[in-house]
Amino acid sequence: MKKQANGSLPIHIEDLTVAYREEPVLWDVDLDVPDGTLMAIVGPNGAGKSTLIKTILDLIQPAAGQVRIYDRPYSEQRSLVAYLPQRGSVDWDFPTNGLDVVMMGRYGHLGWLKRPGPTERRLALEALTKVGMQEYAARQISQLSGGQQQRVFLARALVQDAQIYLMDEPFQGVDATTEKAIITVLRELRAAGRTVVVVHHNLETVPEYFDHVLLLNVRVIAVGPVAEIFTPANLRRAYGGHVEFLLAKAEEPNPLPVQERTNGQSV
Amino acid sequence: MDSLFDFLLLIFTDYTLRTVTLGAMILGLVSGLLGSFAVLRKQSLLGDAMSHAALPGVVIAFILTGSKAPLVLMLGALAAGWLGALLVQLVVDQTRIPQDSVLGIVLAVFFGVGLVLLTWVQRQGSANQSGLDTFLFGRAAALVMRDVWAMAGVGGAGLLLVGLFWKEFKLLSFDPDFAATLGFPVGLLNVLLTTLIVVAVVVGLQTVGVVLMSAMIVAPAAGARQWTDRLDRMVLLAALFGALAGMSGALISSLSRGLPTGPMVVLCASLLVGISLLFAPNRGLVGAWLRQQRNHRQLRRSAVLEALYGLALSHGDATHAHQLGAVRAAIPGVDVRRTLAALESDGLARGHGGDLWGLTPAGAEEAQRELHRFERHGLDELPTRPSSYPFSAEIDPAEVVK
Numbered sequence: 001m002k003k004q005a006n007g008s009l010p011i012h013i014e015d016l017t018v019a020y021r022e023e024p025v026l027w028d029v030d031l032d033v034p035d036g037t038l039m040a041i042v043g044p045n046g047a048g049k050s051t052l053i054k055t056i057l058d059l060i061q062p063a064a065g066q067v068r069i070y071d072r073p074y075s076e077q078r079s080l081v082a083y084l085p086q087r088g089s090v091d092w093d094f095p096t097n098g099l100d101v102v103m104m105g106r107y108g109h110l111g112w113l114k115r116p117g118p119t120e121r122r123l124a125l126e127a128l129t130k131v132g133m134q135e136y137a138a139r140q141i142s143q144l145s146g147g148q149q150q151r152v153f154l155a156r157a158l159v160q161d162a163q164i165y166l167m168d169e170p171f172q173g174v175d176a177t178t179e180k181a182i183i184t185v186l187r188e189l190r191a192a193g194r195t196v197v198v199v200h201h202n203l204e205t206v207p208e209y210f211d212h213v214l215l216l217n218v219r220v221i222a223v224g225p226v227a228e229i230f231t232p233a234n235l236r237r238a239y240g241g242h243v244e245f246l247l248a249k250a251e252e253p254n255p256l257p258v259q260e261r262t263n264g265q266s267v
Numbered sequence: 268m269d270s271l272f273d274f275l276l277l278i279f280t281d282y283t284l285r286t287v288t289l290g291a292m293i294l295g296l297v298s299g300l301l302g303s304f305a306v307l308r309k310q311s312l313l314g315d316a317m318s319h320a321a322l323p324g325v326v327i328a329f330i331l332t333g334s335k336a337p338l339v340l341m342l343g344a345l346a347a348g349w350l351g352a353l354l355v356q357l358v359v360d361q362t363r364i365p366q367d368s369v370l371g372i373v374l375a376v377f378f379g380v381g382l383v384l385l386t387w388v389q390r391q392g393s394a395n396q397s398g399l400d401t402f403l404f405g406r407a408a409a410l411v412m413r414d415v416w417a418m419a420g421v422g423g424a425g426l427l428l429v430g431l432f433w434k435e436f437k438l439l440s441f442d443p444d445f446a447a448t449l450g451f452p453v454g455l456l457n458v459l460l461t462t463l464i465v466v467a468v469v470v471g472l473q474t475v476g477v478v479l480m481s482a483m484i485v486a487p488a489a490g491a492r493q494w495t496d497r498l499d500r501m502v503l504l505a506a507l508f509g510a511l512a513g514m515s516g517a518l519i520s521s522l523s524r525g526l527p528t529g530p531m532v533v534l535c536a537s538l539l540v541g542i543s544l545l546f547a548p549n550r551g552l553v554g555a556w557l558r559q560q561r562n563h564r565q566l567r568r569s570a571v572l573e574a575l576y577g578l579a580l581s582h583g584d585a586t587h588a589h590q591l592g593a594v595r596a597a598i599p600g601v602d603v604r605r606t607l608a609a610l611e612s613d614g615l616a617r618g619h620g621g622d623l624w625g626l627t628p629a630g631a632e633e634a635q636r637e638l639h640r641f642e643r644h645g646l647d648e649l650p651t652r653p654s655s656y657p658f659s660a661e662i663d664p665a666e667v668v669k
Binding site: 054057058059075078081083085089090091094095096097100101104107108110112113114115116140142156 | 307309431432433434435437438440441442444445446447448449450451492495496497498500501
């Protein structure tokens with residue numbers, strides 16, 4: 001399902017293969033992300049979801065294939081892309097506060113040698129306010145709860161003021177307040193015409209939160225609008241044997257699939 | 268030594284003491300400042316590996332040039348230390364051997380080569396080479412002003428780079444992947460920062476020696492981290508701690524012939540770490556212990572108050588006294604007697620003799636307040652109480668207290 005005019009696509013991926021040592025993590029991935037979409041990447045553990053995001057960001061070198069951001073390599077389009085890494089990827093005992101972390105989102109715009117000043121401080125405070133964290137700006141980051149840390153990271157991505165936002169499991173282990181804050185921000189971004197791609201774990205909330213979905217399991221299983229793609233058949237293909245259990249959550253509360261699971265445990 | 272004043276005056280008048288003190292201070296300052304980044308990046312062991320790796324560089328530099336000029340030997344140390352760091356990075360990237368193992372291997376190999384070369388040079392017997400072995404354990408007393416200038420120059424260059432790339436180093440230390448997505452050349456910055464740590468090591472080699480130098484990288488930074496939650500303050504404090512350790516170590520060792528400077532400096536730095544670990548306000552162990560004791564005391568008081576109140580409620584009188592045993596049974600695992608004594612001295616509980624205890628009216632009000640506080644937060648969210656807890660919800664507490 002390739003479009004002829006990929007010239008203006010925020011993200012265009014062709015024949016992408018990534019391998020750690022000999023093991024392929026992503027295999028022959030083709031992906032087009034249209035403008036202004038809110039796309040979830042879902043798939044089982046080890047499906048290569050994070051790897052896909054990191055490869056788009058040039059953090060991982062692919063074995064084959066290419067990634068285009070608005071028809072150019074990422075290295076030329078950095079300022080158009082914001083990144084929200086997994087919360088667990090940094091040491092939160094680092095001696096700094098929330099505001100300082102958010103200001104790091106401006107370092108790319110600042111370039112070399114220039115120090116962040118009042119402008120960066122103001123932008124960072126605005127972003128913190130957007131995620132409901134303005135009161136915690138001065139708090140040492142280790143004293144924030146997991147959800148608050150996640151919102152600090154979200155604010156750091158916001159302050160990058162990009163066209164494309166790549167988020168690695170922002171909903172992982174957060175409280176209800178944070179989940180609401182994140183989804184509000186995601187919708188605002190979409191309303192502003194930005195493109196957001198989110199690695200997501202909770203199948204239950206996919207139809208509610210996202211308009212597009214990519215089902216990934218090393219290969220692309222299916223991709224497109226949630227209404228068309230997020231079907232039991234596709235999910236079964238992506239998740240293999242565990243699908244009945246997941247489907248019970250993904251669909252309406254329906255006793256049948258749960259029963260199926262208890263009967264058919266010989267997966 | 269007639270008085271402290273005379274002693275301090277010596278620092279300004281006595282050439283050797285002044286040189287050594289100055290050298291030790293510069294060493295402490297530079298290693299504290301640069302070591303902060305090593306500690307924050309969890310690369311404390313890197314300093315150890317680099318200092319040992321520097322030894323063959325020193326000897327080879329001497330063999331090649333025949334000179335013992337400090338700058339020549341420092342450059343040799345720098346080159347070897349840097350090569351060691353590069354090798355570590357290479358092996359970590361290319362194999363599955365974890366970094367700490369690689370550091371251990373590189374440390375041993377380089378140090379072994381250094382010792383072999385050192386022994387060989389000493390066998391050659393030219394009078395000139397005696398003194399190279401000072402690099403093993405350091406010999407601060409042999410420092411001359413020329414060395415101090417070289418240390419200041421090399422160290423100053425390091426400080427300048429940290430000042431220039433402050434923002435970049437901070438981001439690199441906190442979140443290197445994010446730095447890479449912003450377009451900063453993370454690999455290059457890594458090499459630069461590692462080089463600076465090697466610089467710190469090289470600055471201290473002559474004074475402290477390769478064996479103890481790693482302590483100077485780690486100790487001031489680890490101590491400073493205890494006192495502050497801001498990177499700039501931590502780095503400055505680490506520099507201060509380092510300089511302080513250098514100064515006091517040099518001065519203490521000058522008091523007696525048997526006290527070598529390098530080890531004294533390291534001991535002073537360790538003492539600062541010990542003090543920081545124990546007494547720093549937020550992260551210190553003593554403060555944490557005191558806070559914990561206070562919390563436990565508070566929880567015990569609440570538990571006993573509420574137990575007495577709950578027991579009394581079933582008699583329709585909030586101050587009704589009960590046997591100590593009944594209170595104990597209501598809240599097992601709490602040192603009831605000691606807590607009751609504390610409550611009595613606060614006028615919240617009263618002993619009626621014969622192990623009979625009850626609340627005072629003030630205590631009953633306090634207990635009520637505690638219970639209301641829990642209700643506001645939602646009793647469901649509280650950890651489940653022991654089932655023996657005799658709180659009776661049927662009786663309206665307000666009526667009982669009147």
